[in-house]
Amino acid sequence: MTTDELERLLAQQPVALLHRLARGRVHRQFRAGKRRLIELLLQHSSHNRAGLESDLQALLEARQSQSASSAQRSQYPLPITRKKATPQTPVPALSEPAISLTGWLEGIGVPEPQPFVPDPWQTDALSALSEIDVVISVPTGSGKTYVAIEAARRAMEDNRTVIYTSPLKALSNTKYTEFSRLFGPDKVGILTGDRQEHSQAPLLIMTTEILRNLLYDAASGEIDVRLDTLGLVILDESQYIADRERGVVWEETIIFCPSQAKLLLLSASIGNPQDIADWLTSIRPTACRLVRHSKRTVPLRAGYLHPNGRLTPLFRTLGIPYGHPTHLHPEAKRLFLEYEEETLPSGRSRR
Amino acid sequence: MPPSIHPVDLVTALRHKQLTPAIVFLTSRRACDEAMEAFDHAELVLPPVRQDAIGTALERVIAQYPSIAEHPLIPIVQRIGVAAHHAGHLPSWKIAIEELMRQGHLDAVFATTTLAAGVDFPARTVVITQSSIRKSxxxxxxxxxEVQQIAGRAGRRGKDHVGFAVITPSPYIDLSVLTKGLTGQPEAIDSQFTISYPMVLNLLKAHPHEHIQGILAKSFAQFQLNQRAELLERKLDLLHTQLEPFGPRVCTDWITQWQTFDHVRRHRPARHQTHRSESPEIAVRLPFLTPGRVVGLHKGRGIVLRQYRSKGQKNSMLTMLRPDGAVTECPVTSVREVYDRTYDCAEMATYPWCSAETFDRLSEQLEDLPPRLPILPILASSPVDTLPDAVVQSLGDFPCPTCSSRTACQKDFPTASRLRQEQQRHTKSIQALRASLWHRFQERVNVLQTFGYLTSTAQLTEDGEWARLIRIDHSLLITELIRAEAFTGADPSLLAGIMASLAHDDDRPGAFPRISAGLSSLLRQVRKLAESLAPHEDPPLLRADVAALAERWVAEPTLTWIGLCRLTTMAEGDIYRLLARTIEFLSQLQTLKGTHPSLADSAAEALTLIRRGVLEELP
Known part of the structure; x- marks a missing residue:
């Protein structure tokens, strides 16, 4: 499609569809008139024309199926027609009745204290770490810290230095307190840009920038004894590698990390942990083991709380229906539609 | 119906369903503070036992961080068991809230989404009120x-059987963003590799120039670029097989041959001129060649008597009055110059085409003309570009019209040409992907060479040796300032002020104390330099107002933290962050002890002055 064709096609569409298309593409799109909106859309998607076109096609198809069912409906603003369109898609779970609120709220409470047993993935990661580098990508709160602590303990028993880095000073401070409590204050040190405490301790906590600087200095010949005995480098929150400003620091740290030290990358769930592991395998002397899973230790349920105080489950199922964002609870859907009707700016939502 | 649920109702509802403790994520700091204010007159009061528990827990934190002892939010937190937690607060206050939450004393915390990535801070429930987030x-x-990061805060290991993520709508919420976020696979992450000046200097210090390409190739950025290049290579292979049926024919490179032939064929002018037409240069002259006009010819000059067209002549013709009273005919093409001079001319229909007296007068005037006459500037519009004659004439040289594979070529040409263009495009992209990092590195090297940090052989110069120790944002500006001796004799407070203005990258407006004259003149100098460096490095904001704040803190050792906060409308947490960043920048200057001792001393002095009160509490 050429620009002119696209422009003509856009001009033929109702402005509601253009607003829908502009969501996430054009800032404050609801303030622009139709012509300006078309201009902005073309301008903002100049680098991703294909994406705009495919979204437009999808919207047009949705509209067509709408107008087929009811010619009048397509006159409504799109945010609402879209919500109404959801039940049209075949929903396999529709045959089962939706979960009730009491069922959804069941099981709240504090579990009995149980002796701690490490999960299989945790032992797996730890055993791999004695030989090779490990990348861990698991959901928040499923016990990455246990692996870090246990790995640090083992390395320290081996008379090896351990460096633990985090992206934020606040996190470094929390970990400093936590590790000092666990290993004893003289075993743990912290290095920030301007201050050092117990800088000769076997477990050193610092921000990633500080470690990068240490590695720079080591590479240019200013030898730091701490790097000679370095056995393990733990990079917490390593999804920061995708941070626009600071991501490069993580890459440098990993590239310059001494080869005798093992790397342990802890990361929240990301889409392509395999890439990270493959990359490490390609540049490090040993292969890299990827440990990933998406199962949460504490299961999650989603709810919807209406401004009038009514609480309902958000999805039809008890847990989160992964991969099925449209399996909404009928009650939540009804309440949200009601909400949108009432709060959307006048003239857009009134029938 | 209210546009969003009232904070008091929200907490009541959560308590009622035993969904506490909860973290409520709100759009802005202001929303968090307003939510707290909403509790001012609420009837919601904790039982005394829990109030006391919060009190004792807080005392323990206060013992460690005395700065929060007088915090204005303590009474309300204690009374209702709800707190706010955002970047406008002091780190020590945030630690206190985190500690209270960890021990289970609080029912709800209002927070901004920055918390989701920041600290280890779980709860039974998270409440999501927004589907978008402010980014610059x-x-x-x-x-x-991000949605999963937020939802991940729900459910504490060992303390909860289940965690809850509750969505409550507010204006402009898009439910589908949240449902997709909860049920979807997180996005793949991409490398954000950038090459900074200190990186170049440090790499070149440790490794010879020719090894650098190998080091850059080890980056995740190159790994991902290679992945894309491999994808393109696969496409290229496919194109190669698709192009196979279009291999060599009668001529080896028949695609190019046909392309040229086709182009020439389409653009060849018609063989015969069927209508009379002048070239544009001539055509624009015609309106000026009226009776009485003086023109220049091959030999001498003349006055136009008439302009006419005659059958059998390609061009318009002119009748001219020449010197010595001769009347001659000539085509318009023989006119060399059209002069800016005309005489009155009474026209007649027969020879000599003007009245007798005019003829005599014109003859005289022609004799009396000055030797140099002004030329009439006549602008011809540029001719439509035609193929160069050489190509047109060589059309006879193409074998195509008589070639045996002519029909096949004609039929296949569109497909083959498209495929070949794609192939060329992919090849170029692959080259770019493979070499882009190295090119970016080279660009940086060139800049550093022009500024004299690197020699022409990419060795570190004397300046480069110390400049590589400055490893923060705006490093080029800082090192250039040092070389320009902008900081010579600058006392610690000035230095701190400048570093603060370099370090602060937030454009949140506010009221600030007055700036001193010395700092203001120094800042002007810094701004000028920053502007001149703009092509090589993005200039910092260089806000004078925040600089004044840091200056005051360093210059007046008696100024208390509360006093400093009173000077400005900036939030406490922001002031803390500003000073902490200033410390970071100053400690970089401190590393230049060997080469710039007085600057390093001044920085060290500023550091000791800056570190007091609240700033001393955290390591």
């Missing part, structure tokens, strides 16, 4: 990863 002045939808 713009609101963007939450990514799947």
């Amino acid at each position: 002045r713009d609101f963007t939808d939450l990514t799947i990863g």
Whole structure:
């Protein structure tokens, strides 16, 4: 499609569809008139024309199926027609009745204290770490810290230095307190840009920038004894590698990390942990083991709380229906539609 | 119906369903503070036992961080068991709230989404009120990863059987963003590799120039670029097989041959001129060649008597009055010059085409003309570009018209040409992907060479040796300032002020104390330099107002933290962050002890002055 064709096609569409298309593409799109909106859309998607076109096609198809069912409906603003369109898609779970609120709220409470047993993935990661580098990508709160602590303990028993880095000073401070409590204050040190405490301790906590600087200095010949005995480098929150400003620091740290030290990358769930592991395998002397899973230790349920105080489950199922964002609870859907009707700016939502 | 649920109702509802403790994520700091204010007159009061528990827990934190002892929010937190937690607060206050939450004393915390990535801070329930987040002045939808990061705070290991993520709507919420976020796969992450000046200097210090390309090739950025290049290579292979049926024919490179032939064929002018037409240069002259006009010819000059067209002549013709009273005919093409001079001329229909007296007068005037006459500037519009004659004439040289594979070529040409163009495009992209990092590195090297940090052989110069120790943002500006001796004799407070203005990258407006004259003149100098460096490094904001704040803190050792906060409308947490960043920048200057001792001393002095009160509490 050429620009002119696209422009003509856009001009033929109702402005509601253009607003829908502009969501996430054009800032404050609801303030622009139709012509300006078309201009902005073309301008903002100049680098991703294909994406705009495919979204437009999808919207047009949705509209067509709408107008087929009811010619009048397509006159409504799109945010609402879209919500109404959801039940049209075949929903396999529709045959089962939706979960009730009491069922959804069941099981709240504090579990009995149980002796701690490490999960299989945790032992797996730890055993791999004695030989090779490990990348861990698991959901928040499923016990990455246990692996870090246990790995640090083992390395320290081996008379090896351990460096633990985090992206934020606040996190470094929390970990400093936590590790000092666990290993004893003289075993743990912290290095920030301007201050050092117990800088000769076997477990050193610092921000990633500080470690990068240490590695720079080591590479240019200013030898730091701490790097000679370095056995393990733990990079917490390593999804920061995708941070626009600071991501490069993580890459440098990993590239310059001494080869005798093992790397342990802890990361929240990301889409392509395999890439990270493959990359490490390609540049490090040993292969890299990827440990990933998406199962949460504490299961999650989603709810919807209406401004009038009514609480309902958000999805039809008890847990989160992964991969099925449209399996909404009928009650939540009804309440949200009601909400949108009432709060959307006048003239857009009134029938 | 209210546009969003009232904070008091929200907490009541959560308590009622035993969904506490909860973290409520709100759009802005202001929303968090307003939510707290909403509790001012609420009837919701904790039982005394829990109030006391919060009190004792807080005392323990206060013993460690005395700065929060007088915090204005303590009474309300203690009374209702709800707190706010955002970047406008002091780190020590945030630690206190985190500690209270960890021990289970609080029912709800109102927080901004920065918390989701920041600290280890779980609860039974998270409440999500928004589907977009402010990122540098713009609101963007939450990514799947961000939604899961937020929802991940729900459910404490060992303390909860289940965690809850509760969505409560507010204006402009897009439910589908959140449902997709909860149920989807997090996005793949991409490398954000950038090459900074200190990186170049440090790499070249440790490794010879020719090894650098190998080091850059080890980056995740290159790994991902290679992945894309491999994808393109696969496409290239496919194109190669698709191009196979279009291999060599009668001529080896028949695609190019046909392309040229086709082009020439389409653009060849018609063989015969069927109508009379002048070239544009001539055509624009015609209106000026009226009776009485003086023109220059091959030999001498003349006055136009008439202009006419005659059958059998390609061009318009002129009748001219020449010197000595001769009347001659000539085509318009023989006119060399059209002069800016005309005489009155009474026209007649027969020879000599003007009245007798005019003829005599014109003859005289022609004799009396000055030797140099002004030329009439006549602008011809540029001719439509035609193929160069050489190509047109060589059309006879193409074998195509008589070639045996002519029909096949004609039929296949569109497909083959498209495929070949794609092939060329992919090849170029692959080259760019493979070499882009190295090119970016080279660009940086060139800049550093022009500024004299690197020699022409990419060795570190004397300046480069110390400049590589400055490893923060705006490093080029800082090192250039040092070389320009902008800081010579600058006392610690000035230095701190400048570093603060370099370090602060937030454009949140506010009221600030007055700036001193010395700092203001120094800042002007810094701004000028920053502007001149703009092509090589993005200039910092260089706000004078925040600089004044840091200056005051260093210059007046008696100024208390409360006093400093009173000087400005900036939030406490922001002031803390400003000073902490200033410390970071100053400690970089401190590393230049060997080469710039007086600057390093001044920085060290500023550091000791800056570190007091609240700033001393945290390591």
